[in-house]
Amino acid sequence: xxxxxxxxxxxxxxxxxxxxxxxxxxxxxxxxxxxxxxxxxxxxxxxxxxxxxxxxxxxxxxxxxxxxxxxxxxxxxxxxxxxxxxxxxxxxxxxxxxxxxxxxxxxxxxxxxxxxxxxxxxxxxxxxxxxxxxxx
Amino acid sequence: xxxxxxxxxxxxxxxxxxxxxxxxxxxxxxxxxxxxxxxxxxxxxxxxxxxxxxxxxxxxxxxxxxxxxxxxxxxxxxxxxxxxxxxxxxxxxxxxxxxxxxxxxxxxxxxxxxxxxxxxxxxxxxxxxxxxxxxxxxxxxxxxxxxxxxxxxxxxxxxxxxxxxxxxxxxxxxxxxxxxxxxxxxxxxxxxxxxxxxxxxxxxxxxxxxxxxxxxxxxxxxxxxxxxxxxxxxx
Numbered sequence: 001x002x003x004x005x006x007x008x009x010x011x012x013x014x015x016x017x018x019x020x021x022x023x024x025x026x027x028x029x030x031x032x033x034x035x036x037x038x039x040x041x042x043x044x045x046x047x048x049x050x051x052x053x054x055x056x057x058x059x060x061x062x063x064x065x066x067x068x069x070x071x072x073x074x075x076x077x078x079x080x081x082x083x084x085x086x087x088x089x090x091x092x093x094x095x096x097x098x099x100x101x102x103x104x105x106x107x108x109x110x111x112x113x114x115x116x117x118x119x120x121x122x123x124x125x126x127x128x129x130x131x132x133x134x135x136x
Numbered sequence: 137x138x139x140x141x142x143x144x145x146x147x148x149x150x151x152x153x154x155x156x157x158x159x160x161x162x163x164x165x166x167x168x169x170x171x172x173x174x175x176x177x178x179x180x181x182x183x184x185x186x187x188x189x190x191x192x193x194x195x196x197x198x199x200x201x202x203x204x205x206x207x208x209x210x211x212x213x214x215x216x217x218x219x220x221x222x223x224x225x226x227x228x229x230x231x232x233x234x235x236x237x238x239x240x241x242x243x244x245x246x247x248x249x250x251x252x253x254x255x256x257x258x259x260x261x262x263x264x265x266x267x268x269x270x271x272x273x274x275x276x277x278x279x280x281x282x283x284x285x286x287x288x289x290x291x292x293x294x295x296x297x298x299x300x301x302x303x304x305x306x307x308x309x310x311x312x313x314x315x316x317x318x319x320x321x322x323x324x325x326x327x328x329x330x331x332x333x334x335x336x337x338x339x340x341x342x343x344x345x346x347x348x349x350x351x352x353x354x355x356x357x358x359x360x361x362x363x364x365x366x367x368x369x370x371x
């Protein structure tokens with residue numbers, strides 16, 4: 001695939017992640033509960049847990065900012081933007097992996113929206129690395 | 137012009153190192169936040185509940201003056217969302233308009249059928265009733281209600297609720313949950329529900345104190361309760 005196609009892939013994945021993170025941020029600040037498609041209430045448990053915030057900032061807001069920044073890099077051509085995209089996506093994917101571990105091993109509840117975001121950020125990291133390697 | 141592979145890989149390595157550092161920082165902050173066990177649970181609605189109920193007599197599961205002419209009985213499960221809706225929307229208006237004025241007394245008959253989280257929440261509220269604070273605790277449980285059967289009713293939450301009620305000894309409330317007195321009160325409420333044929337919550341019975349009761353079902357509006365109570369008060 002060409003640089004342009006990987007940029008598009010990063011942009012589309014960032015947009016999907018931005019959508020999910022927006023919903024989770026809305027759910028958090030509206031006092032509601034993220035709707036769990038398969039039921040079970042895992043999202044409520046995860047949202048109430050101590051791991052739902054980092055230094056007082058809700059993880060959903062961090063995700064929102066991360067995906068917005070990643071989306072911005074997709075609109076800029078060149079190696080610098082590609083490198084910044086890799087930094088954001090890989091750091092995001094690594095942090096998401098930790099949060100997935102926290103859900104499974106520490107909170108004992110899984111939020112499907114968070115897992116969906118984990119998949120998106122992992123794919124975005126792959127696309128961002130590929131973009132950098134193809135970068136002109 | 138395509139970047140030479142070696143240079144691209146070097147950039148990639150540097151960026152990955154930066155990303156790893158950033159991720160490590162975020163994870164460290166997350167671990168610190170997650171292991172901070174001394175952090176108190178935030179209890180919503182404490183000030184509103186205290187303002188609503190301050191100065192109103194409470195005797196066990198009864199709120200209001202013993203000689204109030206009208207009695208309203210509430211059957212509720214602490215996990216039931218419509219019970220919480222009634223408790224937060226309609227109950228405050230009825231307390232201000234009828235209970236504080238000595239016109240109506242409200243009796244709480246708690247049931248625990250929604251699931252595993254129902255019983256510990258109910259036992260705690262009934263235990264608080266031994267200190268004349270049942271209604272403060274039920275209101276705060278409703279203010280802080282989580283999704284049904286997700287394990288939201290933790291000892292930490294219940295203790296924090298107890299500590300948020302002025303004049304309530306939270307330790308005594310927690311210790312009294314398994315007492316014979318609490319078990320007996322729960323059995324009494326269950327017996328009343330069976331006698332009345334209660335099959336869902338919230339369900340209410342309303343009538344002149346000591347007289348026959350009429351059932352009202354669901355989280356009815358304040359207006360519907362006003363109509364029923366005003367009609368009984370005029371009798």
